[in-house]
Amino acid sequence: MPDEIRGLTGTDKAWAKHVDIWVGEHRFNVPVYWLVRKFNRETDYPMILGRKIIFDNFDILFKQKEKKVYFFRH
Numbered sequence: 001m002p003d004e005i006r007g008l009t010g011t012d013k014a015w016a017k018h019v020d021i022w023v024g025e026h027r028f029n030v031p032v033y034w035l036v037r038k039f040n041r042e043t044d045y046p047m048i049l050g051r052k053i054i055f056d057n058f059d060i061l062f063k064q065k066e067k068k069v070y071f072f073r074h
Contacts, residue, residue, distance in 0.1 A: 002036050012036070023071050028053055 002013040014033035
């Protein structure tokens with residue numbers, strides 16, 4: 001049975017697959033969700049990936065003008 005994922009503008013059904021990712025020296029096992037239906041980037045809501053686990057472990061500084069993102073471990 002697929003999971004229900006939620007965003008700022010809606011919910012959808014998706015299958016989770018856990019993968020290891022590295023942020024600097026830190027390894028995290030995170031779920032990557034695959035939508036049950038085809039995603040239409042013209043009409044569907046935007047998705048933010050990785051927010052929960054990454055934001056729970058790091059303070060993040062976005063430098064828009066420099067086009068850089070800095071991660072600081074708590």
